Amino acid sequence: MTRFHFIGVGGSGMSAVARLTAARGIDVSGSDRGESAYFLALRDAGMDVRVGHDPAFVDGADAVVISTAVRESNPELARARELEIPVLHRSEALARALEGKRLIAVAGSHGKTTTSAMVAHALHGAGVDASFAVGARVFGVDGAVAGGYAGDSDVAVVEADESDGSFLRYHPEVAILLNIEPDHLDHYGSVEALEQAFADFARDCRVLVACAEDDTVMRVARAAADAGVEVITYGRADADVTVTSEALVRDGAAHPLSVPIPGAHQRLNASAAWTAAVAVGADSARVAGALASFAGTGRRYQLRGEVGGVRVVDDYAHHPTEVAAVLAAARASGVGHLVVLFQPALFTRTQLHAQAFADALSVDDADVVIAGVHGDREDPIPGVTSQTILDRMTVPDGSTAQVVEDLEAAAAVAASLARAGTQVMTVGSGTVTLAAEWILDALRSGGEPRAAGTGGHG
Structure with a gap:
């Protein structure tokens, strides 16, 4: 039997690919440095995944699969x-695991995971048993393992990662382009090269679903249209598909739209998902109806628990626009006092976006704790630390901000700042997700949070 060995199999993206590879009848083995939730899900599904990196693991493998982080x-x-x-x-x-499928590929600087999950969920709700590979657990789809699912239909949904240019390996029937902002310049070298990669991606599809509210996306979309691609735009105005507070409208026909996760940007994501699902033949009314039951994904405004009136919410936001959006979504949902534990990811991103992160975190009625930079695949850059962000913040009256380099210590500080009615948010793409459970444990062991107004805030 053919065997593929996955290094770093416990990552969100790798685990989905491992699942779909196994579904093609290929024996899958894998390794990682620790037991993540994705790792354990694969083990529970019967795959041979092991902790640690032993050279002997790869002996006898027919191929070894890696990500850029390896x-x-x-x-x-x-x-x-x-x-x-x-x-x-x-x-x-x-691409091999999904060979022969009609691909919907979701790309953009942010929002890919949630929108990919929305497409997958909507297709399933409309009776299309689509395969998918999404960088987080998709709630509500029976049989999904981590972010991967192998369906019986000829349609598949992939989250197309631009960080290393690998999204150009897909040749989708339908592509979604959500937004384009400067990021991953460690790989591309310039904003122009990044935009060119998105332009190449946009031209390599039959239908491009493009956000009319992003100027760079529209520039790319016009070039794709000139190359013969069918372009369908979406937005709150002046678009082929317009989204209002209650409905989606296309060609004069309105479809009621309810999006159960908070944030105005999520209605835009839902309109993109609806447009793509309809473009591959799904029933428009059933797709719109299915979106009303979308339960979200792992680490996207995910409620991790509540203790004594304190809610702990975990979110993957790691770009300044995402951080600003998720904090705005919290406010829009009626949250008052916030405690935000933010872990910057990558030294290059921290260096490039320090001021934008500072602006996003400078919010009213909030205590902000910034943990040390999660370097992941990068080596440190001299002079670039979490303090780089704090030094640029303008902290409003009634709010506080501090750097606590050690993540466990930062979690303890965040827990100590909570009071009845607080929402604590762990934010970032790195190991900060572990802090959500540490905070809940601290709240449980520390008794009831103090009542509002009893000190420690401001």
């Missing part, structure tokens, strides 16, 4: 090179 010094990758075992990027493995 360094050449990884002992398993080094062993694969030594044995001349083919090494595939995860996007290559995913």
Whole structure:
């Protein structure tokens, strides 16, 4: 039997690809440095996944699958090179696993995971058993393992990651382009090169669903249209598909739209999902109805628990626009006092967007705790730390902000700042998600949170 070995299999994206690879009848093994929720889900599904990176794990594998985050010094990758075992990027493995499917690929600087999950959920609700590979758990789809699901229909949904250019390996029937902002310049080198990659992606599809509210997206969309791509725009005005507070409207026909997760941006994401699902033939009314039951995804405004009147919400936001949007969504849902534990991800992103992060975190009635930068695949950049963000913040009266480098210590501080009625938010794409449970444990062990107005805030 053919065997693919996945290095870093516990990651959100890798676990989805592993699931879909296994569904094609390929034996899957994998390794990671720890047991994430995705890792455990794969193990529960019967896959041979192990903690630690042992070179012997790859012996006998027919291919080794990696992401950009896996360094050449990884002992398993080094062993694969030594044995001349083919090494595939995860996007290559995913393309193989979905060969013959009609792809809907969701791209953009932010919002990809939620929108991909919305498309998958809406298709299932409309009776289309679509496969999907999404970078988070998709709630409400029976049989999904982590962010991966192998369906019986000829349609598949993929979250198309632009961070390393790998999204250009997909050749979708329908592409969604949500937004384009400067990010991942460590890979692209310039904003112009980043935009060119999105332009190449947009031209390589039959139908492009493009956000009319993003000027760069529209510039890319016009070029795609000139190349013969059918472009369908969406937005709150002046678009082919317009979204109002109550409905989606296309060609004069209105479809009631209810989006159960907070944030005005989520209605835009839902309109993109509806448009794409309809473009592959799903019933428009059933798609709109299905979106009303969308339960969200893991780490996207996910309620992790509540203790004594304190809610703990976890979110993957790691770009300044995402951070601002998720905090605005909290306010729009009626939250008053916020405690925000933010962990910047990547030194290059922190350096590039320090002022924008500072602006996003400078909010009223909030205590902000910034943990140390999660470097992930990067080496530190001298002079770039979480203090770089704090130094640029303008903290409103009644709010506080501080840097606590150690994540566990930062979680303890965040828990201590909560009071009855507070919403604590763990925000970032790194290990900060672990802090949500630490905060809940601290709240449980510390007794009832103090009543509002009893000190410690301001």
